[in-house]
Amino acid sequence: MKKLIEAAEIEQAVRKLGRDIEDWYNDEPLTILGVLTGSVILLSDLVRAVELPIKIGLIQASSYRGATTTRGDLVINESLIPNVENRHVLLLDDIFDTGHTLRKLIPVIERRRARTVRTAVLLWKEERTEVGFAPDYHCFKIPNEFVVGYGLDYNDEYRHLPFIAALEDHEIEG
Ligand code: IMP
Ligand code: MG
Numbered sequence: 663m664k665k666l667i668e669a670a671e672i673e674q675a676v677r678k679l680g681r682d683i684e685d686w687y688n689d690e691p692l693t694i695l696g697v698l699t700g701s702v703i704l705l706s707d708l709v710r711a712v713e714l715p716i717k718i719g720l721i722q723a724s725s726y727r728g729a730t731t732t733r734g735d736l737v738i739n740e741s742l743i744p745n746v747e748n749r750h751v752l753l754l755d756d757i758f759d760t761g762h763t764l765r766k767l768i769p770v771i772e773r774r775r776a777r778t779v780r781t782a783v784l785l786w787k788e789e790r791t792e793v794g795f796a797p798d799y800h801c802f803k804i805p806n807e808f809v810v811g812y813g814l815d816y817n818d819e820y821r822h823l824p825f826i827a828a829l830e831d832h833e834i835e836g
Contacts, residue, residue: 663810663833667802667826672784672812675801676704679782680711682799683752686780691715692750693776695743697767698722700756703813703821704784708754719744721753721770723763736766743774751776756813757785758800761793784812785826802826808834 683692694712696705698720709718722739751771753764764781771779782799789806804826810816811823816834820827 663827665827669824676707677711693717694752695719697755700813701754746774746776750778753781755783758783758797759787765793
C-alpha cells in the first residue's frame with residue numbers, strides 16, 4: 663500500500679474541522695451522527711475537538727461492495743438514531759465518494775424533524791461525485807483511488823491504521 667495522508671496531518675485537519683464546526687453552530691446544541699462503521703475513528707477524535715454542547719448518535723448504512731466501483735443497494739438501520747427533533751444534526755462519514763450514501767441519509771434525518779442537517783467527511787473523491795451537492799465540510803480531497811485506514815476498510819480490514827493509504831492493484835481482489 664501507498665501512504666497518502668500521515669497520522670499527524672489527519673490530527674491537524676480534525677482539529678481544524680472542530681474549530682470550523684464550533685464557529686458555525688455558535689453554542690447551539692448539536693448532534694453529531696456518525697455513519698457506521700467507517701466514521702467511528704473520526705467521530706471519536708472529532709467530538710473531543712469540538713467545544714460545544716454536543717450529543718453523539720449513530721446510524722448504520724451499508725452498501726454491499728468491496729473495492730469495485732459498482733454501487734450496491736444501501737441498507738439503512740435507523741434503530742440507533744437518538745431523538746434529534748429540533749436539534750442541529752451533522753452527519754459524519756469517512757468518505758464522500760459518489761455521494762449517494764449521504765444523499766439518502768439526509769431525508770431520513772429530516773423526517774425526524776431535525777432543525778438543520780449538514781454533512782462532514784474526512785475524505786472527498788471530488789471527481790467521483792454523482793449527486794448535486796458537496797459535503798459541507800471535508801478535511802482532504804483525494805484522487806480516485808481505493809483508500810483504507812482511519813476507519814476506512816477493505817473487506818473490513820485496515821480500519822485501525824492511523825494513516826490513510828491507497829491499496830495497490832495486487833492488494834485488491836479482481
Ligand atoms: P458513496 O455513497 O459513493 O459516497 O460512498 C460512501 C461509502 O462508500 C463510504 O461510507 C465508504 O464506506 C465506501 N467507500 C467509498 N470509497 C471508498 C474507499 O476508497 N475506501 C473505502 N471505502 C470506500
Ligand atoms: Mg462507510
